[in-house]
Amino acid sequence: MNLAADLAWLIGIPSPTGEEEALCTAVARRLSPRFGSDAMLRVGNGLVVGRPGTGPLITLYGHLDTVPAQGNAVPEERGGRVFGLGASDMKSGLAVMLALLEDPEVAAGPYSVAGVFYDKEEGPAHENGLEDVLDAVGWLAGSDLAVVLEPTDLELQLGCNGALNARVGFLGQAAHSARPWLGVNAISRAGEWLAAMHRREPVVVEVAGLEFREVMSVTRAQGGIAANVIPARFDLNLNYRFPPNLTLEEAEARLRAAAAAADEVEVYDRSPAGAIPEGNPYLERLARVTGARRNGKQGWTDVARLSRRGIPAVNYGPGEVALCHRPDESVAVAAVEAAFDALKRFLTEA
Numbered sequence: 447m448n449l450a451a452d453l454a455w456l457i458g459i460p461s462p463t464g465e466e467e468a469l470c471t472a473v474a475r476r477l478s479p480r481f482g483s484d485a486m487l488r489v490g491n492g493l494v495v496g497r498p499g500t501g502p503l504i505t506l507y508g509h510l511d512t513v514p515a516q517g518n519a520v521p522e523e524r525g526g527r528v529f530g531l532g533a534s535d536m537k538s539g540l541a542v543m544l545a546l547l548e549d550p551e552v553a554a555g556p557y558s559v560a561g562v563f564y565d566k567e568e569g570p571a572h573e574n575g576l577e578d579v580l581d582a583v584g585w586l587a588g589s590d591l592a593v594v595l596e597p598t599d600l601e602l603q604l605g606c607n608g609a610l611n612a613r614v615g616f617l618g619q620a621a622h623s624a625r626p627w628l629g630v631n632a633i634s635r636a637g638e639w640l641a642a643m644h645r646r647e648p649v650v651v652e653v654a655g656l657e658f659r660e661v662m663s664v665t666r667a668q669g670g671i672a673a674n675v676i677p678a679r680f681d682l683n684l685n686y687r688f689p690p691n692l693t694l695e696e697a698e699a700r701l702r703a704a705a706a707a708a709d710e711v712e713v714y715d716r717s718p719a720g721a722i723p724e725g726n727p728y729l730e731r732l733a734r735v736t737g738a739r740r741n742g743k744q745g746w747t748d749v750a751r752l753s754r755r756g757i758p759a760v761n762y763g764p765g766e767v768a769l770c771h772r773p774d775e776s777v778a779v780a781a782v783e784a785a786f787d788a789l790k791r792f793l794t795e796a
Contacts, residue, residue: 447548449541449782450528456537456544457521457530463511466491466565466575470510473544473563480548492579494586495547496560502590502728503558504793506547507576507748507759508540509567516773529776534765538777539595542764542786546793555794562586567748571609571717576748580755589757591728593789596747597765600781600788602733604656604760606743606750607687608694608719610701614664615710620671620678629676633669636680639707640664643684651689654722656742658689662704687745690719720750723758735795736788738762762789 461469470491477495478486487494491510512532521530528538540563546552547561565575580586596603616636621629649660662684669680684705688697698713705711720743723729733740743749743761752759764785769775 447545449545449786450523450779452544453528453533453538453541453777453782454521454523454530456540457528457532460515460519461510461512461532462514463566463569466510470563470565473510473540476544477547487583489579489582490565490575492562492564492575494560494562494579494583496558498560498585498588499558501555501557503560503588504728505586505589505592505757506543506559506561507592507594507752508536508543508561508563509576509748510540510563510565511568512537513568513771518773518775523779526780527776527778529774531775533769533775533777534597534767535770535775536596536763536765538765538782539597539763539785541782542595542789545786546789549790552790552793557793559793560586571715574748574751576751580751587755587757591723591726591732592752592757592759593732594747594749594752594759594761595763595785596761597767597770598743598761598763599766600736600738600762600764600784602736602738602740602760602762603743604740605653605658605690605722606720606747606761607658607689607745608692608697608750609715609717609746610686610688610697610713611715612684612686612701612705613710613712613714614682614684614705614708615712616680617709618676618678618680621676623674623676626676629678632677632680636682636708639705651691653689653691653742654724656722656740658742659744660688662686662701688719689742690721692719694718717746718750718754720747720759721753723753723760726758729758729760732760732762732792735792736762738788
């Protein structure tokens with residue numbers, strides 16, 4: 447087993463969102479000799495490896511896709527780190543999944559272990575390929591614990607923020623820029639609201655003893671049609687990350703209240719927060735085996751999608767959160783090895 451080499455192999459097969467077919471096929475071919483067709487199911491560009499047995503069912507989850515390349519498509523190992531697109535998010539997690547699924551001691555252990563590889567996680571929430579996989583493979587709903595190997599800096603990160611995106615529109619009246627008093631400038635109308643959003647501080651919220659931060663951010667803006675025309679419309683994107691103690695309906699009401707100064711608010715993208723699997727005995731055992739620090743997941747992951755279907759889930763992976771989606775994305779080989787060792791102990795010790 448060479449986790450660094452496996453990670454470089456995964457990085458070397460490009461898989462930006464919507465182009466995961468080659469990587470899914472490569473993973474299927476690699477695992478086919480060990481599992482065979484009876485224990486492997488392809489769902490589009492998703493792949494389920496393993497099946498329920500006599501022991502408790504532990505499922506491992508990892509998305510195949512990455513964000514677009516930023517001059518970092520070719521993997522490189524140096525200084526104890528592997529550099530390249532997806533090194534932290536989340537091909538290091540995929541490398542750990544592969545090693546666990548190929549390990550004979552894990553196969554002989556007290557748990558039924560299955561791996562779920564899926565596509566389009568980095569794109570719009572409604573296109574995420576995990577939904578199709580979960581619909582097609584009903585027994586996944588019986589998982590006693592799902593481990594999502596997203597980057598967590600080797601922390602156990604429980605739950606996750608929900609996410610809303612809304613188009614916020616300010617309206618005005620077009621006019622010649624030489625005579626602005628004949629119109630209403632939609633962009634400058636938004637100024638006071640934008641200034642208030644700029645001053646808005648994160649709100650720390652404690653849920654089940656874990657800390658989450660509630661944040662709203664303006665992430666895009668578009669307005670104006672020409673350099674000499676007073677803009678009649680100014681559209682912005684408001685991104686809201688909310689803690690697990692809020693429902694989608696409650697979160698949307700809070701977003702609309704924050705954008706009350708706008709003329710139009712259209713919430714077009716909704717992702718619920720992830721539940722915290724309190725009292726789950728397998729999570730408690732995983733915590734003891736890893737000795738990992740527990741924290742709330744500041745961000746959205748598919749833990750939310752799994753928990754919505756009644757599957758207890760946790761984020762735990764070797765990737766480094768601060769390096770995700772960066773041109774210099776990398777991961778420490780020691781962290782990848784530590785994640786593998788910890789999960790192998792969890793899966794092999796009764």
